[in-house]
Amino acid sequence: MMMACRYDVSLDVNVMGVKHLCHFAKQCANLKMLMHVSTAFVSGFREGPILEKPINPGESLREGTYLDIDAELRLVREVKKELAAMNSSSSDDDDAAAHTNKKKTERAAMKELGLQRARHFGWSNTYVFTKAMGEVLLGQLRGDIPVVIMRPSIITSIREDPVPGWMQGTRTIDTIIIGYAKQNLSCFLANLNFVMDVIPGDMVVNAMMAAMVAHSEEKGAHVVYHSTSSLRNPATYNVLYQSGRRHFYENPRVGKDGKVIPTREMYFFPTIARFHLYMIFTYKIPLEILHLVNLLLCGFFSRLYNDLNRKYKFVMHLVDVYGPFAFFKGCFDDMNLERLRLTMAMKNPEDCMFNFDPKTIDWDEYFTRIHIPGVLKYLCK
Numbered sequence: 001m002m003m004a005c006r007y008d009v010s011l012d013v014n015v016m017g018v019k020h021l022c023h024f025a026k027q028c029a030n031l032k033m034l035m036h037v038s039t040a041f042v043s044g045f046r047e048g049p050i051l052e053k054p055i056n057p058g059e060s061l062r063e064g065t066y067l068d069i070d071a072e073l074r075l076v077r078e079v080k081k082e083l084a085a086m087n088s089s090s091s092d093d094d095d096a097a098a099h100t101n102k103k104k105t106e107r108a109a110m111k112e113l114g115l116q117r118a119r120h121f122g123w124s125n126t127y128v129f130t131k132a133m134g135e136v137l138l139g140q141l142r143g144d145i146p147v148v149i150m151r152p153s154i155i156t157s158i159r160e161d162p163v164p165g166w167m168q169g170t171r172t173i174d175t176i177i178i179g180y181a182k183q184n185l186s187c188f189l190a191n192l193n194f195v196m197d198v199i200p201g202d203m204v205v206n207a208m209m210a211a212m213v214a215h216s217e218e219k220g221a222h223v224v225y226h227s228t229s230s231l232r233n234p235a236t237y238n239v240l241y242q243s244g245r246r247h248f249y250e251n252p253r254v255g256k257d258g259k260v261i262p263t264r265e266m267y268f269f270p271t272i273a274r275f276h277l278y279m280i281f282t283y284k285i286p287l288e289i290l291h292l293v294n295l296l297l298c299g300f301f302s303r304l305y306n307d308l309n310r311k312y313k314f315v316m317h318l319v320d321v322y323g324p325f326a327f328f329k330g331c332f333d334d335m336n337l338e339r340l341r342l343t344m345a346m347k348n349p350e351d352c353m354f355n356f357d358p359k360t361i362d363w364d365e366y367f368t369r370i371h372i373p374g375v376l377k378y379l380c381k
Helices: 007-025 069-090 096-120 126-141 172-182 201-215 237-250 272-296 302-326 335-343 349-354 363-378
Strands: 034-037 048-050 147-152 154-156 187-189 198-200 222-227 267-269 330-332
Touching: 007 034, 007 069, 007 096, 007 126, 034 126, 034 201, 069 096, 069 126, 096 126, 126 147, 147 201, 154 172, 154 201, 172 187, 172 237, 172 302, 172 363, 187 272, 187 302, 198 201, 201 222, 201 335, 201 349, 222 335, 237 363, 267 272, 272 302
Parallel strands: 034 147, 048 330, 147 222, 154 198, 187 267
Antiparallel strands: none
């Protein structure tokens, strides 16, 4: 799950990591090409068709802004120095608790700074923002090394090879499945008619292998591919929800007492405004009342209030980070990848192992028989 990332760590991995790899690649005498895995959402959350094209130096998603990567790196260094100075002046205590508090303060500050900078330039979160910067840096430093940038959308579980349903790490849509499975999620933020661009992990890998073969030793190549599904075989959130309902009705969960846990319906909010209104009246106002009662009773309900308040903030943060995905109206063009598909000769049965055509996916079958059981097995355990 792409929770809020530390800005300094994301820059180190997604930007400076690219710089170090380019430096290393130039020292490899027999290098055929360089494959860089990015994300389709470096394009931001714009509407309409989104083309497979590189990001230009200085380009941002907000008009009137210029993205200077070096300036962002300097900013992080300066903020961390200021935080260190504040921490050293506020306390001379070097015990473990003080050290832990300093680390927490720095972590929170870096997460907040990442979101601020991302949204200043038009991106929704730190991850996609720094991945975009990584692409820019790759274009500047690659020289004449053949480069292929693969941009998958939301990667879901393996469809066929090697283990159907296998996955590692929770994705946006899996939050709905896990919450529904545990019956602790009665509502979620999504317009069921909107398309969720997802692609099975093995199809992404297959596309990468095909691209490596196609562009090895192609001097000066700088090609972008979208490994996505929204153009050729779109799947809506409603397909996922109906598949989940069917799966859990056919495979009812059993509690520790041996009794069947009834499957409840889930309500989806079609707008962020409606969701916020619901959260205010259902949770925020009762929390404020509990806080007042807790003060009057000298902290008798402190533990309960802190626990509920933490959960409320977590949900609101989750919505803040993933809201743009729930209402994404773009459509990723994959013409470059389609051309690559057409060059592949499927002569033998073994060639189907390298399938990366989203049109071959039956989404209802995939979610019901493969992905949802995979989430329950590998993520919920």
